[in-house]
Amino acid sequence: LTYGGRFSPASNSWTFTTTNAAPSRRINHTAVWTGSNMIIWGGYYPTVSNDGGRYSPSSDSWTPTTTNGAPSGRQSHTAVWTGTEMIVWGGVTTNDVNDGARYNPATDTWTAITTNGAPAPRNSHTAVWTGTEMIVWGGYSDTNYFNDGARYNPTSNTWTAIPTNGAPAGRAYHTGVWTGTEMIVWGGYSYDGANHDFNDGGRYNPTANTWSGSFASTPLAGRSYATAVWTGGEMMVWGGLNQNGTYFNDGARYSPASNGWTTVSTAGGPTARAYHTAVWTDTDMIVWGGQTISSAVVDTFSYTPTRFLYLYLRP
Numbered sequence: 001l002t003y004g005g006r007f008s009p010a011s012n013s014w015t016f017t018t019t020n021a022a023p024s025r026r027i028n029h030t031a032v033w034t035g036s037n038m039i040i041w042g043g044y045y046p047t048v049s050n051d052g053g054r055y056s057p058s059s060d061s062w063t064p065t066t067t068n069g070a071p072s073g074r075q076s077h078t079a080v081w082t083g084t085e086m087i088v089w090g091g092v093t094t095n096d097v098n099d100g101a102r103y104n105p106a107t108d109t110w111t112a113i114t115t116n117g118a119p120a121p122r123n124s125h126t127a128v129w130t131g132t133e134m135i136v137w138g139g140y141s142d143t144n145y146f147n148d149g150a151r152y153n154p155t156s157n158t159w160t161a162i163p164t165n166g167a168p169a170g171r172a173y174h175t176g177v178w179t180g181t182e183m184i185v186w187g188g189y190s191y192d193g194a195n196h197d198f199n200d201g202g203r204y205n206p207t208a209n210t211w212s213g214s215f216a217s218t219p220l221a222g223r224s225y226a227t228a229v230w231t232g233g234e235m236m237v238w239g240g241l242n243q244n245g246t247y248f249n250d251g252a253r254y255s256p257a258s259n260g261w262t263t264v265s266t267a268g269g270p271t272a273r274a275y276h277t278a279v280w281t282d283t284d285m286i287v288w289g290g291q292t293i294s295s296a297v298v299d300t301f302s303y304t305p306t307r308f309l310y311l312y313l314r315p
Contacts, residue, residue: 021062030079048073069110078127096121117159126176145170145190166211175228195243197222227278247272
């Protein structure tokens with residue numbers, strides 16, 4: 001599809017976004033929010049793309065991102081917003097890659113990222129922005145599922161490897177959030193002759209350059225393609241599927257302070273799904289769309305952790 005929509009929780013209403021000058025239809029692309037614009041880039045359909053667009057909700061208008069100096073077309077990569085630039089890295093072209101670039105929307109220009117010291121080529125990894133660095137972790141390439149990663153500093157254009165000592169087992173299709181002091185990764189999948197659906201994870205502290213020695217047992221089945229949001233005090237995980245084809249409609253909240261989990265209520269919640277999206281509004285988690293075993297879903301739900309309830313929103 002080449003159209004989208006803006007949802008207002010206050011009015012519980014949708015507004016279609018214009019298709020004028022919008023990027024072509026695609027899947028497996030990335031999107032970041034700049035504070036005033038959404039930037040989408042890359043993806044696949046019917047081939048990989050190295051273009052994108054900036055969408056302004058205030059003017060309901062699209063502006064194409066330049067392809068001059070842009071990375072090669074790819075999908076299943078990551079993108080983070082630094083406050084001034086979007087950084088894209090990794091993913092799949094015809095093969096997995098370990099390069100990327102920084103896009104400055106103010107000047108509509110790209111700056112290549114060094115590959116010196118970068119993690120090995122991969123896709124379906126996670127990336128978070130710490131305020132000064134992008135941290136890349138996990139993912140896979142061919143039959144390799146990685147439990148390593150690195151921190152990228154755009155100011156010095158340098159990479160610093162992350163230790164694997166104490167890190168979770170290698171995986172892809174997991175979730176990753178930044179807490180303000182730590183990166184938390186959870187869930188995901190790997191294959192070494194047998195399927196492994198993970199319901200564990202780990203916390204990485206870049207200041208100490210260490211992984212936490214303990215991570216509380218999760219009251220959820222192992223899964224991939226779940227979503228995770230950071231609420232300011234907890235990581236909230238919801239939905240996903242396992243390799244047996246089971247789709248989930250449950251979730252849980254993890255508190256680093258207590259190293260404990262609290263189950264999210266399923267009463268009145270969305271139907272089971274994966275490949276959905278979730279965002280945090282400062283008070284609520286909003287879940288939208290996704291796929292079940294037989295079809296796509298286009299409904300919207302809001303979950304308030306302080307009230308332990310869902311609110312069904314307009315489809």
